[in-house]
Every structure is written in structure tokens, then in C-alpha cells.
Amino acid sequence: MEATTAASRAAVDAVPLRANREFRLLWVGQALSDFGTSMTALVLPLALLSSGYSTSATSTIGTAVLVTAMVLRMPAGYLTDHYSHRRLMLVADLARLVTVATVAVWTYLDRLPIALAVVTVVVAQVGVELFRPSQNATVRRVVPAAQLGTAISLNQARAYAAGIIAPAVAGVLIAASLWLPFAIDAVTYAVSALCVLALYRPLRRAEAARSARPDGGAGRTAGRDGTREAEAGGEAKEEEPSGGAKEAEARGGTKEAEAGGGAKAAPPERFLHRLTAGLRHVVRDPFLRTLAGLAAGDNFAFQALAYALLLGIGREHNGAAAVGLAMSAAAVTGLTGSLIAPFLQHRLRMQTVMAAGPALAGVMLALAWYTGSGIAFAAGYSALCLLTPVNGAVFGTILATTVPENIYGRTTTALGFITEILQPLGPLTAGLLLAYLSLSGTAAVFAVAFTVLAVVALLMPSPPAVPDTEKATA
Numbered sequence: 001m002e003a004t005t006a007a008s009r010a011a012v013d014a015v016p017l018r019a020n021r022e023f024r025l026l027w028v029g030q031a032l033s034d035f036g037t038s039m040t041a042l043v044l045p046l047a048l049l050s051s052g053y054s055t056s057a058t059s060t061i062g063t064a065v066l067v068t069a070m071v072l073r074m075p076a077g078y079l080t081d082h083y084s085h086r087r088l089m090l091v092a093d094l095a096r097l098v099t100v101a102t103v104a105v106w107t108y109l110d111r112l113p114i115a116l117a118v119v120t121v122v123v124a125q126v127g128v129e130l131f132r133p134s135q136n137a138t139v140r141r142v143v144p145a146a147q148l149g150t151a152i153s154l155n156q157a158r159a160y161a162a163g164i165i166a167p168a169v170a171g172v173l174i175a176a177s178l179w180l181p182f183a184i185d186a187v188t189y190a191v192s193a194l195c196v197l198a199l200y201r202p203l204r205r206a207e208a209a210r211s212a213r214p215d216g217g218a219g220r221t222a223g224r225d226g227t228r229e230a231e232a233g234g235e236a237k238e239e240e241p242s243g244g245a246k247e248a249e250a251r252g253g254t255k256e257a258e259a260g261g262g263a264k265a266a267p268p269e270r271f272l273h274r275l276t277a278g279l280r281h282v283v284r285d286p287f288l289r290t291l292a293g294l295a296a297g298d299n300f301a302f303q304a305l306a307y308a309l310l311l312g313i314g315r316e317h318n319g320a321a322a323v324g325l326a327m328s329a330a331a332v333t334g335l336t337g338s339l340i341a342p343f344l345q346h347r348l349r350m351q352t353v354m355a356a357g358p359a360l361a362g363v364m365l366a367l368a369w370y371t372g373s374g375i376a377f378a379a380g381y382s383a384l385c386l387l388t389p390v391n392g393a394v395f396g397t398i399l400a401t402t403v404p405e406n407i408y409g410r411t412t413t414a415l416g417f418i419t420e421i422l423q424p425l426g427p428l429t430a431g432l433l434l435a436y437l438s439l440s441g442t443a444a445v446f447a448v449a450f451t452v453l454a455v456v457a458l459l460m461p462s463p464p465a466v467p468d469t470e471k472a473t474a
Helices: 002-014 021-050 060-082 085-109 114-142 145-176 180-197 204-212 271-275 277-284 286-314 319-345 350-371 374-402 405-420 425-436 439-458 468-473
Strands: 228-232 235-239 256-259 262-265
Touching: 021 060, 021 085, 021 114, 021 145, 021 180, 060 085, 060 114, 060 271, 060 277, 060 405, 085 114, 085 180, 114 145, 114 374, 114 405, 145 180, 145 319, 145 374, 271 277, 277 286, 277 405, 286 319, 286 350, 286 374, 286 405, 286 425, 286 439, 319 374, 350 374, 350 439, 374 405, 374 439, 425 439
Parallel strands: none
Antiparallel strands: 228 235, 256 262
């Protein structure tokens, strides 16, 4: 049995990602969806401004996105762990298709009302929060563990590529007609939904685990609430337990009480307890706890630096063109980082990868402070964009290979919630720094901050080893 399982794993691992049908479907669908979403994010504020709304009113859509993301982040992880990933992704795509198509039609017929714009960005963010953890969980199941780093890097690369291409295409389409970018975005959601619908069985790794069990794999218990996951028709379905023995899962949260030689089911746990299972897993795990704190600091500093670049250079003569060039250069470096991530993550220690971006940014920003150069300031931002995808690939691989599957969605969304909770303070911090300091003085503050983050990264604990159960299903 072990020899057969090893041979099966070797055969799966030998298949390159470009020949992996399920991964290819997900990647193509989301590449088009990212492209359309990037266009809508740029065009929607312009459509409101052209409809006569003030800049302060237009900015409400940004607040709506932020609030929606914070409210839904952890509930989305719960849904990912308890419902069909394919069904959640379909609902997300179809809901966004309807709202964006409505915006396209309304913009074609009349001026766009701000209420519709707010509803659109809220539904779009709901779709993002539902789709992202479900997609990550599906990638974990359809891609062998040895190829996860490459898969995550390719997923990041498509987002950066969309950020490079979409603004230019949006500018051409706006010149033709304001409603065209929204219509194309709706089409991309339709294509993404079709790609998700065409998935076969995104559960290869789970099936390998069942076939490796001595009992032949009659089923798989799901987690804290005692539900059992039955797989049929390519989707993970849940049904109430019919009694009998329940299998305890490591770190997953089911409790096994043995009495008289038999297994006794634990009573159902409260919804809030199940909802926060991922958050509690992060808090209990020393590595994830440290990672969350450091990533929160990195994201806050990154967001503040982006707005300092936008406001500090943008207020200078010909600043708008300079900012546009800097952002385009950052997108190119981000794409480059996504492509080199698989190479670096297998050759550098995780602590070195984590420290490299802040350290390089700190050097560039110290140079900006010393010379007063706006180019050096922008180079510091680009340095972060270059190595952020490498960090993402490393962390994504660690999470996909060490977090128990039955709380994977809740754990990743809990990490996302913690690491992004300080981001709203970034723009405010940048504004305050520039109000009291020059651009070079602001660069000095950021140079010190990123140097501290680099030192903390070097002192991080090592990630946990891959459990034997995860190796068996890789």
C-alpha cells in the first residue's frame, strides 16, 4: 500500500503546472477577472467625478471597501471550511457579474448614482472575500505540495500583470465610452464563473489521504462542529453525523472521549467558537503569532510609504506624471518578484526572505534622506514591491503545508485580518509626516522603521516542520 501511494504521489508531482487542468482553469479565469477588476477600480471613481460628485463623496467608496473587508474577512474563512469551495466561488463571480453589468447599463443610459457605486464596491469586496480563501483552499488540493510555491507565485504574477496592463487599456476604453470598461469587467466575471464550473474534482489530495488509510477511506470527518464531509460530483458537501465513531483531527478541534472501548461524540460547539477557530490557532502557534505581528507592521509601513510617495511627490511640479511612472515601475518590479519567487524561496532562509525587502527599502530611503532624491524615495517603494511576492509565496507554502485542512480557511482569513488591521492608519500617518517634515525627513523616518522591521524578521522563529499527515497527502 505504501509503495502504491508513493508511486501515485510521484506521478502527480511529475505533472507540470501547465498540464494541471484544474490549476490552469483557475489561473486563466482569475487572470481575466483581475484584469477587469483593476479597470473597474480605476474607472469607477472617474465615473462618479464625471457625474458631478465631489472628491469627498467619491472617497466613500474606498471606505465602503475597507469596512466590508474587515467585517467579512473571518466569516468568509468559516464559510470556506464548511461549504463547497466551487459553489462559493461561483456565487462570488455571479454576484459581481450582475452588479458590474448593472453599472455598465446605467452608465450607458444615465449618470451613475453614488448609491449604486457603493453597492457595487461592497458586492465586489464580498466576492473577493468569498473567492480568495476558497481559491487558495482549492489550489492546495489540486496542486502537489512540491509545486505550491510556484503556483502561489504564478497567482501573484497575474495580479501584478493586471495592474500593469489594465490602466492603459482602461484609458483607451474611457476615451471611446465610459461604460465599456464595466461591460468588459462583467464579461471577465462570466468567463471566470465558467472556468470554476468546469472544474473536475478539486480534491485530489484528500482522496490520496483516504486511499492511504487502512480502512479504505469510508469518509472524512470535517472538524469542530462534528459535521462530516461527503464528496460527490466534484464538490465538498456537508451532512449531519449519523452517529457512531468520530475521528479526532490534530489541531482541528474535534474532541474524542473514549469510554468502554468505544468512541463517544463530543457535544456540538457554539458558532462563535467555531468561527474563531482559526484566530485561536494563530494565537496559540508561536510562529504564526510572530508572523502575524511582523506582517501587520510591514503592511502598515508599506501602506504609509505608498501614500507618502503619492502625496509627497505628487505635490511637486509634474508630480502626477512622476507618481504614475513610479507606480508603473513598482508594478513591474512586483511582477518580476512573482516570477523569481520560486527560485529564491528554495535557496534562502525564510527569515532572510522576510528581512530582505525592508532592508533594501531602508537603504534606498536612507539614500533619499541623504540626497533629497525623489527617485531614491520611489526606489524604496519599488524594492518592497519586488520582494513582497517572494514573502507571499513563502508564507502561502508554509500555511498550505502545515495548517490542518479543516481550519485552513479560517486560519488564513484570521491571519489576513490581523495583518491588515493597521493598514487604515497608513494614509493618516503619511499625511501627518508630510505635514511636519519634508520629503527627505519623511524618508529618514521610514528608513529607520524598515530597518527595525528587517532586524525583527531576522530574529523570527523557524516555521514548523511539515506534519507527516500532510506529507502523505502531498
